[in-house]
Each structure stands twice: as structure tokens, then as C-alpha cells.
Amino acid sequence: MTEDITTVHSPARRNFLKSSLVAGAWVLGSSTIPMLDSLAADETLKTVSPFNSPFDFWLSMDGTGVVTAYTTVTNLGQGTHAAIAQIVAEELEMSLANVRIEHAPVIKQFHREWPPGITTFASAGFNSALETIAPACAAARQMLLQAAALQWQVDLKDCVVDNAQVSHIVTGRSLPYTALIKAAALLTPPEKPVIKSPKDWKVLGQSTPRPDIPARVDGSAVFGIDVQRPGMLMAAVLHAPRFGSSLQSVDDGPALAVKGVRKVVHLPNAVAVVAERYWIAHKAVQLLKPVWQDGAHASINTAEMRSSLLRVVAAGDGKLFPRPKKQKEGAAEVAMQEASSIIDTSFDVPFLAHAAMEPLNATVEVTATGAQVWLSTQSQTDTQNGVAKALGFQPEQVQIHTQHVGGGFGRRLEHDFAIEAALIAKAAGACVKTIWSRENDMQAGYYRPITAARVQLALDKDHLPMVLRLDTAGPSLLEYTRVTNSPARDGLDWTYIMGWFGNSYKFPLFDTRWTRVDFGVPCSYWRSVGNSQNCFFLEHTLEQAARKAGMDSLEYRRRLLQHNPKALAFVNALAERAGWGKPLPKGHYHGFAMNGNSLLFSAHIVEIAVSKPGQFRLVKITAGINPGVVANPKAVEAQMMGGTFFGLSAALFGEISFRDGKVEQGNFDAYPLVTLAQTPVLDVMVMSTGDKSEGVGEEGPPSIGPAIANALLAASGKPVTRLPLSQAGWKLMA
């Protein structure tokens, strides 16, 4: 697989086509007549007609049998590129060894409707490839068959494909794809190519190894931070310590006096030093003493933010979300009055940082006519547009070169750091790599929003739900994010109800309200977004209801899943796998929580041990996921494992807190991540039912914390009303 993706594709169309139309190679799907005209006159190329195909640019085949698919999904290590390679091998009936997956060039041909442009979010990567690359491969297969049939003058129905060859079943004649490409390229692509049904899968559905892993065990994979360009300079940055502050003045002298420093750059809310070496830039920028002009939220502190949010949700004056269609107006309010009892809990959770292992960085070169940006990113199109705007260019003048990403988790959906790097490079008049320190990265915002919620679950005389009321409050990430996505509707931030209406449990009536409370802290999408807090609010409420009913936690959940046999089957399978209901050693407790997603199921059962109040051990985690059809079981398992530990760090310790307007955490000492020694046995159950595949990237984080909280409730009798657990009076012991 081509690992060097820094130079593969210039978005200049001419160069792109040239690289894939060599020696009779064939690009499937290009409405490129103007481009072909601009290519050098070449007899071979003249014989290849352009395609008018709805599958623009998804595939190219060279003369050696290698097929390259271009994907808009960034490789974050999530395994999607492997699954896409499986799609190609499956649909084209060829060996995986000859399949290459590359990041698509950032040009309009590859823009999708959903996710919009070229972007990697919503765990939609595999399904997006099923809609684009799979049909392109199926079309190509059809055309190769036709080319062979034409050449042999035989019936198409007597031709089959296997192992990158077309064979005539009557005579046994066969031709490899490489001998058919040119002829196939002249044919009309089928309008509606039919992709294989999962029941016919031979390659998909297998745990085939990821082809991008070997480069990750020898240091050869090039991440954004590793990009090297001729004459490149390095930059380090000091950001305003408070959000909303701007740079008032700074004496550049102390930095300019350092040998190797080339320039000091002033930005609206930062100052940067450009130098020959990163260490020089880093040391020099620390010598500066910028004066900042503070903004409106200069003295926020976490204690006050928490109490104001909790006050707001207690008051219950939030903006109402639309009721479910079948729910009559006023029905929820009436039912609330008629309830036998109400579980009434107020919760709050903090800002959370993404803290990917590769600190944010970008390498930019600006000329008079455009810019090139080399970076780890999840949002190529938004970055292209944002950088272009900041530099005064058209988007087409900005070339984005996607690198391997050392962790996305949603943070790399934003391009704030790319704009900053572009402005620095422009000011320096050179190619500059701007690297954020871990402190820069931790303190630059775009967090999972701080949130409070008051959940009132009205119960009937059998302790079953009548009304689920949510009063929630916090900042709106939709106001801060620069990601092109669905906007707020009618002043309501839809991320606050993720997993709420759309979960598997049956709630007869909903009453859902949100109050915008802003603190000037930029927020954005954090892996699983609104589910990251809503699963806790909901599942810990259900746990209290189960206790009130005197019922086993799972038995209570089963009552709410009677209408949903698939969910029930999933929960039962997980319970069996975890040994739920079997006698546990003294002081051990089980806890269960399921994420609120009706399209697929994911849940955790944890076993904890509590020896004395306030201290607990994690004994075992059993994770379960049923995403429908599974493209690559080991890859799904790895995602669920990764998501579990991502959510575990947050639940145990994760908190970005503020004092005097400043973020209190700067590095991993203050924002700890769970370590290998702290992780208990994790057993992952991957179930596969149905014929549709749902994305699994965000299915681990939501339910692990709530499962632990539910186990702690079982152990102590006291609800957990805030996360992280370290702030809720629960310490993880070894």
C-alpha cells in the first residue's frame, strides 16, 4: 500500500489524471473531457475515452493488476480503510494483496452529501464507501465482463469473474483484468450496478488484517507532525490563557534575540515564534510576556458554572423540544401529575478534552497564488474553505494533503489550528510547521460541553415509566463548531437530545427541555457527542427506578424492551456472556448500561469490587456490540475496545476545569488517561444480525461510565450524580 500520501495527489486535476492514466490504466468515472484535452498528446491516452459515470474518480486500475480506491474517509486508525479494501476485493473478485486505499484528493468530484464535503464523522465511513466505492467496483466488474464477452463474441451470461480474471465457462478461455481494462473503459457503465448482498460476502465479514498496520510498527507511517518539506521552519505558539481574550501588546525582543529565531508573529489571540528548530521556537516563545485584553468570560470558574447549570435545570424553564409525532399536547404534563412516584435526579458532567496522542499541528506553505496544507485532519473540505477564507484565496487555490492521523475523536473536525498555522506561514513567508505543545492542545477548547441535567422519571404503580422528563442545560457546540453539519433548529441544539428519543427503551411520553447557558468556552464534537452525557443521565435514572421497583437491573430493562425483540436478544446475550445473575464474590457488584441508539446496540456490563466506601476496583468489563452486518469482526472489536477505554478515562478522571478564567489542566499529570495497568480484563462480544451495517466508532464511550455508576449504586445505595467518579467521591484502586 502506498504509504507516502504526501505527494500522491495534487488537486491540480491535470496531475491527478496523469498519475492514474499511464500505460493504459483506467480511471473509472471522470467527466473529464476538458482535462484530457489539456494532457500531453499521447497515443495510448487518446484511446481511453472519458467516462460519464456517476461514480466519479473512485477507482483506478494500473497495468499490473493493482486497483486503487480513493476514499474520503480519513484513516484515523479506525479500521475503515481495511474494510474498504475488503469491499474492493469482494466486488471485483480479486486478491486483497492488490488493493490499495488512498485518501481522495480534496477536489469537488469527491464531495459527498452526507457527511457533507470530504469529512470523517458520524461513524459513517464504511456505509459511505458502500454507497460510492462498492457500486463503482460493481460497475467495473460488469464492464470487464462485457469487454471479455465482446472480445470472445460470446454470451455475457456465460462469462464469470474470479481472482481478477474473466472466464468463459463454456470454453474455459480466460483473460486477466489487465488485458481488458482498455476495452472496458470504452463501454457504457451500467446505470444501477448491483452490489453484493451480505449473505454472498466472501471477503467482507472476515477479520482480514489491516494493510495499514505494518507501517505503524516500524515508525514509517507519516503523521501530520512528521511531514518534512524543503526549507521548512518550525513554529511554537502562546495562546491567550482565557477564552475571548485578544492580544493587546507584546515585546518581541526577548524572542528575536534567540539564535535561530526568524520571526515573531502576532495573531488575534496568540503570539507565535518561527524558528529553524522546534525547540528553539518553543523556548523562545516562553520568553515572551504578552499582554492580553480579556473578554466577557474572563473569570469563569467550574464551581460557579456547575451551580448555575444545576440551578437552571432545577427551575425547569427550558426551551421545549418537539414532542414525538404521536404524543398529544399536554399529555406528558397530565401524566406527570398522575404518577405514583417520580425518580428525580440532578446530574452534571464537565468539559472534556479529546487529548489525541498526536498534538494538533499543521504544515503550511503560502505563495502569491495559493497555499498547501499538510496535516492530520478529519475535515478536509471545511479546512480548505476555512484556510482559503483566512488567506483571501478561493478554496481551489488551497491544496489539502491528508496525513495519517494520530487520533481524531472529533477534535480534528475543527480547523482552528490549521488557520492559525496558515496565518503564521503567511507572515513568515516560508513553509512553516506549527506544532502545538500538549498544553496548547489541552487548553485550546472545542471541548465536549459542560452539561447539567435534571431527569424526572414518572412511574406508575408498577414502577414502570409513564413520562421521561429531561431538563438539560449547557453551552451549544453548534455555535462554536466550524464543521459543516446540521445547524440548530428553532434555537435548539439537537446534540443535547442525542440518544434520548432514539434509544431502544419504551417510554410512553417525553418532556424534553434545554436551556442555553454559555461561558465563552468553544465546544465541539467529542466522540459520541450528546450520547456521552445522555447515556449516564438516562441509565442511572433507570437504575434508580429498578431499585425502587425492587427488581434486578436487567430484569427492569427487559420490561422496557418487550416491544423490541432485537434489543432484548442483544441484552440477553450480553448478560449470558458476562455471567449476570451468577453469584459474585462478597463485595463484588455488577452494573449494566446500554447506549441510546436504536439503529444498533452497544452496552457494557462491569464487575466492580468495593472494599470500603469511596474506593473500588474494576474487576472485569464485558462490552457488547451489534452493529448489524459486520464488515470486519476484529476491527469492530478493536473499535469497541478503544471506545470503551476512551469513555473509561473520561468516567474515572476526565475533567477540564476552570479557575479565574483559565483551564486548570495542561498535561497528562492533571488530565490523566487510563493506563494499561488500570485496565481490567475486557471481553468484547460482537454480534452480527440483520443486513445493514451501522458505524461503530462512537459506540464504546457512552455506556462504560454509566455501567460503573450503576454498579457503584448497587454497592453503596447512593446515586452517582456527577462525573468524573474521582470528583463524585469514588477512587479507582489497583
Add this chain to the structure above:
Amino acid sequence: MDVSLKVNGQVRKCQPDGDTPLLWILREDLGLTGTKFGCGAGLCGACTVHLDGQALRSCVMPVASLNGRNITTIEGLSSDRSHVLQQAWIEHQVPQCGYCQSGMLMAAAALLKTTPHPSDKQIDAAMTNLCRCGTYPRVRAAIHTAAAKLKTQTKKGQKT
């Protein structure tokens, strides 16, 4: 000042600025970008290399103090991914994003040097590298696999 290091078996010279950590000399002066920057404070281990065979967090070690010493980076673990740990890492499909894995592998290699057959507790104690993608269970499994392979190889070696 002039500093001479042996990096992956080759003598390399540099003129670092004062207290430049080894990490940045490796990445910038020597172009060895396999060793990663994760925190700059010795907390995450992404920058782990070997100093005379022992694990070292290179982001907090001034290169000036390493004159004449032997450094091994991930690029020097093998020339072709053939190190028993690299093979185990591929077999177990350990990495997700992979950014922490250079450091993880170097830490594991140093562990196996001193403790060829580590217990889970010994792995816990030695493998303090941070991974945001949650690959820990596969790291542990791969270390056990590599240790077992080494045991077989040693036995074979002893026979001949």
C-alpha cells in the same frame, strides 16, 4: 557544542542548541520521525528510545548529556519489521491510530531485554506508555506472544 551519538549503529554528529532534548535532534536533525512527540514532559512515553539498551523518554533528556552514547530508535529495532515484537504487533493487530506505538514497542523491547518472560504484573509495571485508542489488551497479548517466541528461539539456540 558538538555532540556525537551512535544512533541505530551509525555515528551521527550534531550541534544542538543548549538543552535540546534528544527527541528533537532525532526528529529534526536526523530525520528519524518514528519517535513521536506526545507531551514534552515524560508523561506519555511516545518518545521512548533505548539508551544503551534501556528505555528512555527522549523528550526530557538533553542531548548534550548523551555524548558518545548508543541510541536505538524504532527505526533501529529492525530494518524490515522482523523484530519478534513487531511481528507479534502485526499478528495481534495491535495499533489503532498507531501514534503511540513506536514508544510502546521500544518500551516492550526494553522490558523483554531485562525480563524475557514477563508476568502480567511485570507488564503492568513496565508498560506505562499512554494509548488514547485503547490498544492495551492487544499490547499485553503481543508481549506474551513475543516472549513465547523468544523462549522457543532460545531453546533452539541452546540445542545447537
